[in-house]
Amino acid sequence: MEKNLEFPDLLRLIDERSTxxxxxxxxxxxxxxxxPTCPGWTLFDxxxxxxxxxxxxxxxxGAGSADAPPAEAVAARAALEVPQEREALLAWLDASTQLLLxxxxxxxxxxxxxxxxxxxxxPQTAGGTARHRVxxxxxxxxxxxxxxxxxxxxxxxxxxxxxxxxxxxVCATPSAWPHKPTAFDFHAAEGRSWRLTVDGDGARVTxxxxxxxxxxxxxxxxxxxxxxxHGTASxxxxxxxxRIQADSLHVDGDAGLLDLLRAWEPEEK
Numbered sequence: 001m002e003k004n005l006e007f008p009d010l011l012r013l014i015d016e017r018s019t020x021x022x023x024x025x026x027x028x029x030x031x032x033x034x035x036p037t038c039p040g041w042t043l044f045d046x047x048x049x050x051x052x053x054x055x056x057x058x059x060x061x062g063a064g065s066a067d068a069p070p071a072e073a074v075a076a077r078a079a080l081e082v083p084q085e086r087e088a089l090l091a092w093l094d095a096s097t098q099l100l101l102x103x104x105x106x107x108x109x110x111x112x113x114x115x116x117x118x119x120x121x122x123p124q125t126a127g128g129t130a131r132h133r134v135x136x137x138x139x140x141x142x143x144x145x146x147x148x149x150x151x152x153x154x155x156x157x158x159x160x161x162x163x164x165x166x167x168x169x170v171c172a173t174p175s176a177w178p179h180k181p182t183a184f185d186f187h188a189a190e191g192r193s194w195r196l197t198v199d200g201d202g203a204r205v206t207x208x209x210x211x212x213x214x215x216x217x218x219x220x221x222x223x224x225x226x227x228x229x230h231g232t233a234s235x236x237x238x239x240x241x242x243r244i245q246a247d248s249l250h251v252d253g254d255a256g257l258l259d260l261l262r263a264w265e266p267e268e269k
Contacts, residue, residue, distance in 0.1 A: 002192060005161045007109040010130040011101055013158050017137040018097040021050065022090050024144040031086055035147045037243050043147055047089055050140050051096035052080045057133060058096075058103040061126045065112035097137075104130050121172040121205055122165070132169055135162045139241050146243075159233035160192055166240045167196055167205040174202040175266030182226035182257060187211055188233040195225065196261075203266070227253040 005013070025031070031044040038046060059073035060066075083089045107113070109127030122128045138154050145151045154162065163186055181199035185208065193210045196203060229236065231249040238244045246258055 002160075004164070005131070005134075005157065007104075007127055007130065009157075010127070010134050011104060013134045013155075014130065014137055015097065015101060016155075017134065017141050017158070018050075018054075018093070021137065021141040021144055022093060024141065024148055025093075026086070026090060028144075028148050031089070033147045035143050037143045037146050043144060044084075044089070046140060046144055046147075047093055048080065048082050050137065051082065051093040052077050053136060054093075054096040054100040054133070055080075057129055058099040060115075061100075061103040061107050061111070061113050061129055063113065064107075065124075066114040069114050100133065117169045119172075119174050120170070121168040128169075131161070131165050134158060135165055135237070135241075138162065139237070139243065142238065142243060153232065153234035154237055156190055156233060159237050160188060160190055162237040163188060163192070163233055163240070164194060164205070164207070166237065167194055170240075171196055171203050171261075172205050173266040176200045176202060178264070179260055183224045184257065184261060185225040185228040186236055187228060187230045188236055189231065190233050192233070197224075198261070225253060227251060227255060227257045229258070 025043055025047055028043055031042060031047070033043045035041045035043060035046055056069070056073050056077045059076070060069050063070045063073075083092050104126050107126040109125060109130070111126045112124055113126055113129060115122070115124045115128060118124060122131070138158050142151055142154065153159070167186070177198035177200065183198065184196040185193060186196070187193045187210060191210045193208045194205055195208045196205050229239070229246070229249055229251055231239065235244065235249055239246065239249055242262075246255060251258065
């Protein structure tokens with residue numbers, strides 16, 4: 001069974017995606033370019049959001065285990081002011097990312113910290129935070145590319161980890177599924193698959209064998225899945241983050257179940 005990305009790889013990917021993000025913004029005609037995947041936002045807004053998030057999570061990781069984010073970090077994010085000129089703004093974003101990376105390195109992957117996903121399958125640790133920030137930075141890099149008219153697929157190693165990270169962090173919950181019990185299978189073309197089972201006990205994620213090329217069978221009970229989603233790992237991540245629609249993917253079974261899943265708002269995360 002494939003392992004998750006190691007902590008140093010997560011830090012490398014945060015740095016790489018932030019660098020790619022800055023390159024896109026540097027080459028854009030202007031900071032007022034609209035971001036189609038973030039309606040109402042400009043590139044300037046996107047830079048502010050990503051850099052502010054880096055600084056916010058750096059403070060959270062630095063504070064260690066807690067029941068809430070540090071009050072100073074919350075206040076700083078609410079009152080965030082950033083440079084208006086492009087070169088200075090990009091330097092600020094670079095510094096923001098380095099603050100986050102520095103906090104993560106100092107804490108180490110097992111250090112506890114507050115997160116908004118206490119009841120999920122992702123740990124409340126610096127490692128769990130790093131894994132999520134990789135995906136935040138990668139998806140927003142895609143957003144910036146989309147604003148420039150040239151969106152690129154997410155890097156494969158990052159996207160493969162991103163499908164599981166999203167399912168573990170955003171979907172897994174002890175809150176009861178309010179519909180008939182079912183399961184959703186997600187199959188990445190690169191050879192990994194996951195099952196999200198939803199019922200009265202909540203939602204939980206397991207890895208399952210990938211379909212075989214000859215039969216399409218997974219080695220699991222394929223009838224257990226009400227809907228199966230097939231695509232590249234990048235497409236799956238972008239779908240889960242609502243950047244592309246289900247019709248961009250191949251869906252077997254009841255596609256309407258995916259609408260129920262997207263509309264579901266569990267009481268407890």
